[in-house]
Amino acid sequence: MEENEDLSRLYAATPRDEPPAALDSAVWARARLEMEPPAASAAGPTPWLRRLTFGPEFALAAVVVLSVSLVLSVQHEQSPPVGGQAPQTFEEASSAPAAPSEAQGQTPLTGKASEPAPAVLVQPRAENAHANSHAPLNAESFPAQAASPGGAAAIPGSISQNAGVPAAEAERRDAAAGTSVAPPARAAIAPQAPLVAPAVPPAYAPAPPAAPSLMRPPAESSSRTTTIGIRGTNFGVQDKEVEQKPEAWLKQLAELKAQGRVQEFRAGLAEFKKRYPSYVVPEALAVPE
Amino acid sequence: MLLYASGDAASFERLYARHRGGLYRYLTRQCSDRSAAEELFQEVWAGVIQSRLRYRPEARFATWLYTLAHNRLVDWYRHHGKVQWQPLDGEDNDHAGTAAPAARTVQPDVLAESRQLAQKLLELLAQLPPPQREAFLLHEEGGLSVEDIAAATGVAAETAKSRLRYALAKLRQGLADLR
Numbered sequence: 108m109e110e111n112e113d114l115s116r117l118y119a120a121t122p123r124d125e126p127p128a129a130l131d132s133a134v135w136a137r138a139r140l141e142m143e144p145p146a147a148s149a150a151g152p153t154p155w156l157r158r159l160t161f162g163p164e165f166a167l168a169a170v171v172v173l174s175v176s177l178v179l180s181v182q183h184e185q186s187p188p189v190g191g192q193a194p195q196t197f198e199e200a201s202s203a204p205a206a207p208s209e210a211q212g213q214t215p216l217t218g219k220a221s222e223p224a225p226a227v228l229v230q231p232r233a234e235n236a237h238a239n240s241h242a243p244l245n246a247e248s249f250p251a252q253a254a255s256p257g258g259a260a261a262i263p264g265s266i267s268q269n270a271g272v273p274a275a276e277a278e279r280r281d282a283a284a285g286t287s288v289a290p291p292a293r294a295a296i297a298p299q300a301p302l303v304a305p306a307v308p309p310a311y312a313p314a315p316p317a318a319p320s321l322m323r324p325p326a327e328s329s330s331r332t333t334t335i336g337i338r339g340t341n342f343g344v345q346d347k348e349v350e351q352k353p354e355a356w357l358k359q360l361a362e363l364k365a366q367g368r369v370q371e372f373r374a375g376l377a378e379f380k381k382r383y384p385s386y387v388v389p390e391a392l393a394v395p396e
Numbered sequence: 397m398l399l400y401a402s403g404d405a406a407s408f409e410r411l412y413a414r415h416r417g418g419l420y421r422y423l424t425r426q427c428s429d430r431s432a433a434e435e436l437f438q439e440v441w442a443g444v445i446q447s448r449l450r451y452r453p454e455a456r457f458a459t460w461l462y463t464l465a466h467n468r469l470v471d472w473y474r475h476h477g478k479v480q481w482q483p484l485d486g487e488d489n490d491h492a493g494t495a496a497p498a499a500r501t502v503q504p505d506v507l508a509e510s511r512q513l514a515q516k517l518l519e520l521l522a523q524l525p526p527p528q529r530e531a532f533l534l535h536e537e538g539g540l541s542v543e544d545i546a547a548a549t550g551v552a553a554e555t556a557k558s559r560l561r562y563a564l565a566k567l568r569q570g571l572a573d574l575r
Contacts, residue, residue, distance in 0.1 A: 111564055114517075117571075118536050121514045126420040130434055131412075134441045138408050141445045 353383050360392055397457050401448040412441070415461055418537035422462065425521060425533055426469055436472060440465045455547060462538045463548040466530065473526070513571060520570035524563055531559035532567070 356379055363372040376392060399407035419440065423433040443464045451460070521529055527549070534540045534548060546556035 114564060114567060115536060117514060117517055118521075120511075121518050123417060124421050124424055125417050126434070126437060130420075130437060131416070133438055134412060135409070137438075137442055138412075138445050139405065141448075142403065142405050 353379070353386050357389065357392060364392065397444075397448065397451050397460075398453060401451055408445075411444075411457065415458065415538075418539075419461065419465055422465060422530075422533045422537045423469065425518070426526065426530060427472065428522075432472060432476075436465070436468045439468050443468075456540075456544060458538050459540060459544040459548050462534055462540060462544075463550075466534075466548050466550075469530075513574065516571060516574055517567060520567050523570075524566060528559045528563035528566070531556055532563040535560055 356375075360372055360375050360379065363375060376388070379386070380388065397407070397411060400411065420433075420437055423436050423440075424430055427433040427436065440461070444461065447464075521532065524532065530549065531545050534545045538544075538548075540548060542557045542560060543553050545560065546553040549556060551559075
């Protein structure tokens with residue numbers, strides 16, 4: 108055993124190699140890393156967030172459903188009303204939805220349009236800013252259109268605010284805004300028609316009794332109408348609530364009469380009777396001679 | 397090790413400081429490739445770190461540590477085909493009472509003072525068969541007893557004892573030849 112101890116001392120005198128510092132650092136780093144909590148060392152989301160992670164199939168299905176819903180919603184908003192109380196008037200008949208392209212190529216003047224007093228009122232709806240932006244379709248532009256025998260074919264540049272905009276483009280934009288105006292309506296406006304362009308929204312269009320059919324029925328709101336050429340005309344009906352309630356409509360007519368606005372009163376009353384033929388109009392609202 | 401397993405990081409540093417040198421020399425003197433030895437060094441400590449929760453104090457920590465090192469080393473030898481890690485003929489049958497290689501008594505004090513002898517000792521150590529060299533290194537670097545060497549290397553205690561005796565005898569013989 109003593110020999111072994113001597114040999115051990117000799118071996119202890121041999122160079123004592125030590126691991127390099129880099130090796131020590133690597134081992135210590137490994138030890139520290141293993142000592143950290145697993146949640147802290149994990150690079151992924153927290154457990155509750157991982158539970159909320161959806162599979163790719165579910166995400167794809169959700170995207171498809173949302174897309175279809177969005178498309179259907181947009182189509183539903185853009186589609187014309189089905190049914191409803193819209194009266195079948197001459198305007199609607201002459202401005203059938205299938206007719207616009209055909210009507211654009213024709214001279215839209217009709218017998219009525221050549222009549223001297225198809226007064227046209229254009230009152231842009233106050234709440235419809237987009238309709239207001241199309242000023243040429245309002246009262247100021249109609250005389251210019253009517254002055255041309257060719258209808259919309261020749262529009263003087265001095266009057267049209269959208270003189271540089273093709274009629275088709277304007278109609279397209281209108282259609283997009285839900286305020287389209289059919290070409291026959293422009294032709295239906297008499298060249299010499301005295302136009303009234305009230306600045307105040309409640310203004311009433313002076314329409315002669317002889318041509319009430321040119322006016323858009325109250326039920327046709329400007330937001331989704333294909334009625335001939337008069338946009339925003341509502342014959343004293345200021346909103347849909349009044350428009351859909353005869354009593355409120357008659358009340359407004361009575362106010363017009365009381366204010367001495369006979370022309371407006373007559374036009375409105377005629378439209379009212381047309382809209383509600385079976386409704387008994389009070390004698391107080393009888394048309395003055 | 398139990399303290400480290402319970403979350404005491406400082407206990408690992410104490411363990412590492414105590415055994416880092418011996419393990420490093422054990423590996424570098426068993427494996428001629430120093431870079432491979434350093435890689436094995438990291439792997440052994442990584443095994444210690446990963447196995448800390450499974451550690452059971454059934455043996456000394458040094459025994460367990462050098463068991464991991466032995467297994468890594470054997471794998472490395474097998475993978476690189478360096479040597480056949482097989483017992484030498486007759487070594488397993490060599491019991492404590494049987495004759496060991498003849499060795500002449502040397503003067504330890506004189507030899508210890510000589511760097512030349514120390515370097516010669518390392519050369520002789522490198523010439524030993526790997527199992528015998530391992531037994532010597534485990535004894536000298538790890539401080540393992542014959543039983544611990546047997547446990548670490550997976551052999552019988554008598555085999556470990558025989559290996560160690562053969563290693564010591566050959567080293568003494570080589571040093572005596574210098575004189």
